[in-house]
Amino acid sequence: MTGFGNAMIALPIMLLFMDPKLAIPVMIGISLFSQFTIQAIGRFPIDWKLLWLLAIPATIGTFIGANLLNISEPGLIIDIVGIIIIVFALASLIGHQILSLRGRTAAIVIGFIAGVLGGVVALAGPPVVLYLSEEQAQSKLSFRGTILAFFTIVILTTLISYLVLGILNLEHLILVVKLIPAMLLGVWLGIRLFARFSNETFRKLVLIFLIGLSFLIVLSR
Numbered sequence: 001m002t003g004f005g006n007a008m009i010a011l012p013i014m015l016l017f018m019d020p021k022l023a024i025p026v027m028i029g030i031s032l033f034s035q036f037t038i039q040a041i042g043r044f045p046i047d048w049k050l051l052w053l054l055a056i057p058a059t060i061g062t063f064i065g066a067n068l069l070n071i072s073e074p075g076l077i078i079d080i081v082g083i084i085i086i087v088f089a090l091a092s093l094i095g096h097q098i099l100s101l102r103g104r105t106a107a108i109v110i111g112f113i114a115g116v117l118g119g120v121v122a123l124a125g126p127p128v129v130l131y132l133s134e135e136q137a138q139s140k141l142s143f144r145g146t147i148l149a150f151f152t153i154v155i156l157t158t159l160i161s162y163l164v165l166g167i168l169n170l171e172h173l174i175l176v177v178k179l180i181p182a183m184l185l186g187v188w189l190g191i192r193l194f195a196r197f198s199n200e201t202f203r204k205l206v207l208i209f210l211i212g213l214s215f216l217i218v219l220s221r
Helices: 006-014 020-042 048-071 074-093 104-121 125-135 140-165 170-194 199-220
Strands: none
Touching (some): 006 020, 020 104, 020 140, 020 170, 048 104, 048 140, 074 125, 074 199, 125 140, 125 199, 140 199
8 A cells, every 4th residue: 555564564473473584584575576566556657866866875785784684683673773763754744854854865875774774674664765755745656656666676685685695595485475365465455545545645644654563563572
């Protein structure tokens, strides 16, 4: 429905009974199928200039994040990210910007941060969602298309990093295949709901959804 959030919903639940180094690569794999499916069905417009401002630094950050996954405690990072996103999303929802999240420089910085988070804990979405909710507040279609394209690039980069580092293996791929039917059903339902919202309603819904998911992330730990 929003173009993001599958990892933020599924990952906290998976972490209750699965090691992060198993759950995170699986979530990355299913997310790739999700992005391709949504864009193929919806064919949403993409702001290419903005996309590359976000995606190029994100690819660099992704390789750094993938290396951090091997040496860090993912649970602690997830908690920190969840708390930060709650604060920023709440501020944006009530109409107050803690930091300027618009413009070329902000896009580059946010893209890099998102790449690092995507590589280490499969949560590249929140920083970019906050940025695009301001930069593309008047066009839910462009928001959807740009963020789908961004996630596809980040996910592909992350999977390549995991393969190089030996983090991704046959066990992960088998679980991804098992999850695909459920993912397809969710995508179909989400796209039907997406068409019902105006630009402003969609923006508010995205922020509320982001806050709720971040609380879920923190509380599940």
